[in-house]
Amino acid sequence: MLQAEVNSDDKARGCLNKALELKKEKKFLDAIDALHSLSDNKVRYGPMYKEAVSLLIELCLSQVHGVKVDLLFPAFRWNNRKVSGNQHLEDGTRHIVNTTLDHLDKRCKWAYDKVDETKAKRSECDLILSSLSGISIDQRVKDLYLVPAEKIVGEVAREMLTFNVIGHSGKLLPIYLETTEKLIELCRTYKFRAAIGHVADSFVRFFLRFLLYPIRPKTNKAYSTRAADALKIDRESFHKDVTAAQKTVSVFCQLLEALIAVSNWQGAWRTLECFTKVLAKTKQHEDFRKSQSDAYLVMATLFWECSCYSFHAHCLLSAAFLADDERKESLLSRAVLATLCVPNIKGRESFARGSDSFFQKNEQIAKLLDLKEAPSRNFLVQRMQQMQLLQAAPKGVVAVVELLRNEVFDGEASSRAIAQVSQVVQKDQSLEKYQQPLRKVVMKRFLEYMATKVTRVEASSLRIWESEQSEGAYVNEIEPYILHESGITVEIDHKTNSITFSNATKIKVLEAFDTLAQHVQLQPAASRRKLDIKPDHLRLVHERTRNLYNQQQSCEEAAEQRRKDAKLREREKRSKERAERIENEKKKKEAADLAKESQGIAKYNEYVNQERRKLLLRRLREKYKGFLIKDIIAQKNSNDFVQEVTKLLADHLKITTQEKAADVTRMNHFERACRELEIPRRRTIEEEEADKHKAERAAARANFLAQHRNEFEKRQQDNQLLRKFLKEAASFQQQMPTKGKVSKRDEQQMLLEMEKERLQGK
Secondary structure, three states: HHHHHHHHHHHHHHHHHHHHHHHHHHHHHHHHHHHHHHHOOOOOOOOHHHHHHHHHHHHHHHOOOOOOOHHHHHHHHHHHHHHOOOOOOOHHHHHHHHHHHHHHHHHHHHHHHHHHHHHHHHHHHHEEEEEHHOOOOHHHHHHHHHHHHHHHHHHHHHOOOOOOOOOOOOOHHHHHHHHHHHHHHHHHHOOOHHHHHHHHHHHHHHHHHHHOOOOOOOOHHHHEEEEHHHHHHHHHHHHHHHHHHHHHHHHHHHHHHHHOOOOOOHHHHHHHHHHHHHHHOOOOOOOOHHHHHHHHHHHHHHHHHHOOOOHHHHHHHHHHHOOHHHHHHHHHHHHHHHOOOOOOOOOOOOOOOOOOHHHHHHHHHHHOOOOOOOHHHHHHHHHHHOOOOOOOHHHHHHHHHHHHHHHOHHHHHHHHHHHHHHHHHHOOHHHHHHHHHHHHHHHHHHHEEEEEEOOEEHHHHHHHHHHOOHHHHHHHHHHHHHHHOOOOOEEEEEOEEEEEEEOOOHHHHHHHHHHHHHOOOOOOOOOOOOOOOOOHHHHHHHHHHHHHHHHHHHHHHHHOOOOOOHHHHHHHHHHHHHHHHHHHHHHHHHHHHHHHHHHHHHHHHHHHHHHHHHHOOOOHHHHHHOOOOOOHHHOOOOHHHHHHHHHHHHHHHHHHHHHHHHHHHHHHHHHHHHHHHHHHHHHHHHOOHHHHHHHHHHHHHHHHHHHHHHHHHHHHHHHHHHHOOOOHHHHHHHHHHOOHHHHHHHHHHHHHHHHHHHHHOO
C-alpha cells in the first residue's frame, strides 16, 4: 500500500514537472495534455496531485495565453472518481471547486481592470476606430473583455452544477450548495445576466432530478440499479435533514434575488416553478418556519416586480404568519398595505387584447401556490382575518384600513386617509413603494362614493393625490388612472375643469328604490286554504312566464350580439394592424432596395471616376515625357487624387525647369569662350574699321535720335488726344514709359543674334 502511494506521488510529480517545463516554453496545450495524465487510475489523491490539479485549472483559465475551458471539464469527473469512497471525498471535491472559483474570480477581476484601463487611456486610434465602426469604446471593450469572461463563467457553472459532477450525497450536497452560492455572488458582483441564467438552469435541473422526478433505473444493468438506490437513499436523507433543507431554500432565495436584480424573468419563472415544488416537498418543522418565511418574502418581491400584486400580497401574508417576532410587525404592515392595493378581479369580462394571456398567467401562478384562482382583495382580507393578522398589525396600518372601510368617503375622509398613509410610510421606509398604489385606491374609493352623491366634481378636488402639485402631474398621473384603470365611467371636461359621472343617475334611481322599499309595508303571508285556480289564472301565469322567457332570451341575444360585435371589432382592429404591419414591411423593403440601388449607383460612379482618373494619368504621361506615376493612385478619392497628382506634377516640372536652366548656363559659358578666342582678330578688324564704324555709328545715332524724337512727339500728340477721352490718364501715363521697354534677357538675345550675324558675315 505504501509502495503504491509512493508510485502515485512519483507519477503526479512527473506530470507536474513536465507541465511546468512546457509552461516555461510557452507550450500550454502540451502542458495541459501532460496534466491530463492524472486521470490514470494509478495516480491517487495526495499533495502532489492537488498541486498538479491547481496548475491544470490555472492553465485552462489563464487570461494570458487564451482560455481552454473545455479541457478542464474532464478533470471534474475523474477527480470525482478518485476521491469517491475514501476519506478524501470532501477535501478533494472542495479543493477543485474552490480553486476553480478562485481563478474564475481572478479572470473576471482582470477583465474589469482591463475595461477600466482602456476607458481611462483612450488613444486616438481607439477614437478613430470607434468613429469608423460606429461602435462606442465602452461597447467595444465590453465585447472584448466582459462578454468572454461572462461566457466562461456560464460554461463553468453549467458544468460544475450538472448532476453527478459534484454529487448529491449528505457530504457533497453542502459543497454543491456553497458552490452555487459563490457562483451567484460572482454573477451578482460582476452583473453577468447570461451567466446567472446558466446557473439557474443547472441548479433547477439538479433539484428536479434529485427531489422531484421519479426514480427509475435507466437500464437493467447493476450500476444503473445501484445509482437509483443511492439516489433514493440520498433523497430520504435530505428530507430528514432540516439543515440541508434550510440551506437549499436559502440558495433558492439568493438565486431568485439575483435573477430579479438582472431582470432575467424567464430564468426566474423556471426557478420559481421548481422552488415551489421543492418547498412543498420539504419537511414541515418548527425550525423551518424562518426559511419558509424568507422564501415567501422573496416570492413576494418577484411578484411585485412582475406587477402581480394579488400574489405579492398572498405571499406577504404567508411570510408574516410564519415570521418570528423581530420581523413580524414590519411584515404585517407590508402585508396589510399590499392587500389594500389588490384590485377585486371579477372574471373574464374584458375582450381587450392581451386579457386572455393575463388570466392564463394568473392561473399558472395560482396553480404553483396551490390556489384555485388569483386571490382578490376580499379573499385576502378574509384570509388575513382567519390568521388574526390584522389584530397584530401596527395601529397606524389598522387606522388606514378603518379609514378605507368607512362608508362615508368624501373629500375630508380621503384627505385623512392620504395623511395617514404618508404618516405610516414615514415611520417605515420599506412601505414607500405602497404609497402610490394606495393613493390610487383612495382615489377610486372617493370617486365611487361621489358617483352616488353628485353628478360632477371639480378636478381640483383630486389634487391631493398628486405626488407633485402641478398640472403635469394631474395630466400624467390622475387622468390616466381615472380613464384606464379605475373602472368608473366618467367624462372629463377640460374647459370647465370638471369630471362628470356617466352612471350617477342610475345609481340615484337605485338608491331611491332602496329607500322606498324600506318604507313599504310588508304583505301578510298567504292563507293555507285551498286555492281556486282557474284557466284564466293559468293563462296569465303562462303569458307572464312566456314574456319573462322572451325578455331573457332577447337580453341574452343582445349580450351575445354585443360579444360578437366586440370580437368583430377586435378582429377588424387586428386585421387593420396586420395590414399596417405589412405595409410598413413593404416600405422598409422598398427603402432597403432603394438604399441597395443607391449603393450600386455609388459604386458605378466610383468606377467611372477611377477610369477617368486613369485616362488623365495616361494623358499627363504622354504630354510630359519622363513623368512617372502609377495607376493605383486613381483609387483615392477626388480631393486626395487632385492633391497628389498636383504635387507630383509640380515636382516633375520643377526638376525639368532646373535642367533647362542648367543647359542655358552651359551654352552661355560656351559662347563666352568662343568670344574670348575671337577677341584678337576682332581687335585688329576694329582698329582697321574704327573710323568707318565711328562714322556709321554717328550716322546711326543721329538717325536713332531723330527717329526717337519723332516717336516721342507722336506719343505726346497721342497722349494729348487720349486725355480727352480716358478717365484714367494718370495710370495710363505711368504704364506708357514701361510699355515698350525691352527686357534684359531679350536684349542679351538680340545682341547674341547680332554677333552671330556679324561672325557669319565675315
